[in-house]
Amino acid sequence: MKVDLFDFELPPERIALRPVRPRDAARMLVVRPDSAGGGAFEDRGVRDLPDLLKKGDVLVFNDTRVIPAQLEGRRGEAKIGVTLHKRVDLRRWQAFIRNAKRVKEGNILTFGGGVTAVAEARHDDGSWTLSFPGTEPVELLLERAGTMPLPPYIAGKRSTDAQDREDYQTMFAARDGAVAAPTASLHFTPELVAALDEAGIGREILTLHVGAGTFLPVKAEDTADHRMHSEWGRIEPEVAERLNGARAAGGRLIAVGTTSLRLLESAVAPDGSIAGWEGDTDIFITPGYQFRAVDGLMTNFHLPKSTLFMLVSALMGRERMQAAYAHAIDSGYRFYSYGDSSLLLP
Structure with a gap:
């Protein structure tokens, strides 16, 4: 149709x-x-x-x-935004990246709270597999560095805030x-x-x-x-x-x-x-x-x-x-x- x-x-x-x-x-x-x-x-x-x-x-x-799956960070000097999409395993997630043209396989992405991720592979649909190094559970990393992933029709009109964690x-x-x-x-x-x-x-x-x-x-x-x-x-x-x-x-x-x-x-x-x-x-x-x-x-x-x-x-x-x-x-x-x-x- x-x-x-x-x-x-x-x-x-x-x-x-x-x-x-x-x-x-x-x-x-x-x-x-x-x-x-x-x-x-x-x-x-x-x-x-x-x-x-x-x-x-x-x-x-x-x-x-x-989960607080929205991450703001950098690849070198370039600003990037990451929205995790689907868990692959304990340390890897499939994600969509804003400003992804500045990202290449093997790049280190840095976020707040000392959180980093490796851009492992780009997929045909434009998404990426990201790997979070270390042994600290990814859920704890996201609690420290991430924000609630509000839909774009809300996030485009106002900022995410603490109330959204409950709402x-x-x-x-x-x-x-x-x-x-x-x-x-x-x-x-x-x-x-x-x-x-x-x-x-x-x-x-x-x-x-x-x-x-x-x-x-x-x-x-x-x-x-x-x-x-x-x-x-x-x-x-x-x-x-x-x-x-x-x-x-x-x-x-x-x-x-x-x-x-x-x-x-x-x-x-x-x-x-x-x-x-x-x-x-x-x-x-x-x-x-x-x-x-x-x-x-x-x-x-x-x-x-x-x-x-x-x-x-x-x-x-x-x-x-x-x-x-x-x-x-x-x-x-x-x-x-x-x-x-x-x-x-x-």
């Missing part, structure tokens, strides 16, 4: 630069298919989630934790490795989780370490020519067993965020069953895709012509989502990572 089919105009003032407080005070647009009498959209709030779901439904969260982390964050937050989960609070428990709505956890590739623009003119960057994920076998059991009992599986959805759809069998799974996924979901693992999605509002807007268009239909986004823009919803939410129920 032509990438231009997924374009829309977004006024800059609709981009949220800070989250609402408390987190569960965000608005939420409920989108149902036209065939379900869904001509009108429901303007609700995240706190309405227990009333919008049914007893026996299960919300599936991603427990990845964002850009979900309450479920437990496993280090992401360089972008699973932002749909940013809306959850202990109070909201307690209300969901009271309503009999289940909760399961998986892990997908979100990479910086999620922010890369689609440069191809046709979706068939776009290549996704891979991300590592894991679903524990006992989690898969409980998910299958919930569905067999009539419950719906609602992915909280596109990261959870993509991992579930990577692990699902043709018959719709989910198995324990671990590995890299580069699944690219566009209209025409047949969903087997999920029955709904809670997600923030995404960028024009992005792979994530293509994903929600695949779930609900492109024209339906174009109409939903037009409604959200006209109604003052806040967009992107720190913005409001939507609940898509096909």
Whole structure:
């Protein structure tokens, strides 16, 4: 499909630069298919989630934790910027480098706090493999020298600060490795989780370490020519067993965020069953895709012509989502990572 089919105009003032407080005070647009009498959209709030779901439904969260993966430094006298993308092993990461034309294989990159890295190899997609010498865990090096890797549409408008260390982390964050937050989960609070428990709505956890590739623009003119960057994920076998059991009992599986959805759809069998799974996924979901693992999605509002807007268009239909986004823009919803939410129920 032509990438231009997924374009829309977004006024800059609709981009949220800070989250609402408390987190569960965000608005939420409920989108149902036209065939379900869904001509009108429901303007609700995240706190309405227990009333919008049914007893026996299960919300599936991603427990990845964002690391301070943004590094500013130098290669000699040249300023460079590094965004770590994906762990290779204990001491090496794949990364994107700003001003990479000043970097050659074997160069030493220096950052704050005495942290250095070696530019080992450049890849065809423009990324680099960086190796961090020494024995100190890379996570500690990043805590000393790195900052939170805010999305470019926020970082281009204001500086990262100490508040982002808290704001850009979900309450479920437990496993280090992401360089972008699973932002749909940013809306959850202990109070909201307690209300969901009271309503009999289940909760399961998986892990997908979100990479910086999620922010890369689609440069191809046709979706068939776009290549996704891979991300590592894991679903524990006992989690898969409980998910299958919930569905067999009539419950719906609602992915909280596109990261959870993509991992579930990577692990699902043709018959719709989910198995324990671990590995890299580069699944690219566009209209025409047949969903087997999920029955709904809670997600923030995404960028024009992005792979994530293509994903929600695949779930609900492109024209339906174009109409939903037009409604959200006209109604003052806040967009992107720190913005409001939507609940898509096909």
